Amino acid sequence: MRWTVHGERSLYETPWVRLRALDVEQPDGTRGDYHVVRLRDVAVTAAVDRERRVLMMWRHRFVTDTWGWELPMGLVEDGEQPDAAAGRELEEETGWRAGSLRPLVHAEPAAGITDARHLVFRTDDARWIGAPTERNESDRLEWIPLSRLAGMIARREIVSSATLVGVMALLLDIIPSAG
Template identity: 25%
Template sequence: MSAIPEPPKILQQRLFYRGRKFNFDVNRLRLPNGAEGDWECIRHPGGSLGVPFTADGQLVLVRQYRFALQGRLLEFPAGTVEAGESPLSTIQREIEEETGYRAKQWQDLGRFPIAPGYSDEYIYAFLARDLEKLERPPAQDDDEDIEVVLMSPEEFEEKARSADIIDGKSIASYFLARPFLKG
């Protein structure tokens, strides 16, 4: 079930921070139930995530350093949707940059919010199949510290159960893709 839009009445808008990837604002609002107050929100253009699946039944993940958590996470390749870019073209670019693979088949798995309590960011999830390894993958972004990891769906599920995989967007996207995973 998707959320039915019920916009609040904006009584006062304030922008506190304009960043490279997101903005942060605090607004005085009147909610649909009549409550008034100040609410903070991270404004994000959205992200795209791919669940790359090889012909021999392996998932392609990345182990990526995440400064906010001060450690490396196992996750599916993903990236911020840039201005003028579609979510599909974002993940096509990101998979090539982060994994060195190119997918010939794409399936839209839908979208979902990441943290609706304080952000308007949605993740657009895609299943990427019919992968080919690129001879010359594009360079990774300077701020990325990434290792490519292959694993079976069974290994992925075990690592998610044991908390070796804790990335919520990757776990959610895997279960959206799961009915379509065939070797």
């Protein structure tokens, strides 16, 4: 069943988040406001090395006051392609540069309330270029064996949805490593 959107108006806006009221008609004919959070897309990079380890960041998320392991990620800027954003974020946050990036998985984490998309890319040929330039992202970086990821998820050491989707795709081996 498809809902029909008759209009949309702004309730609140910043450069990072937009709260909108949509005038919607449900399949049964009921019509009314439905609140939606519009967010920029998030580009994520799963950098995997020849030893089948993935590069992860240990970081604190102040909104939920939680610590966890995450893949490098960030917002896709206006006019930027998602793969370029994924490469930029990998480099800024870790000091590693992707030689190639290919799509790994696409997710819509809360499609009933937000239009945010998590676009996860994979690189198997990242190379170290120097210290990270973004100094507010993580306490440490570590190459983590893929074989440890399931246990980390079970222990809630990985809770970010973008990271969960990315590492689960790696575990499913949706796109096998190159070479």
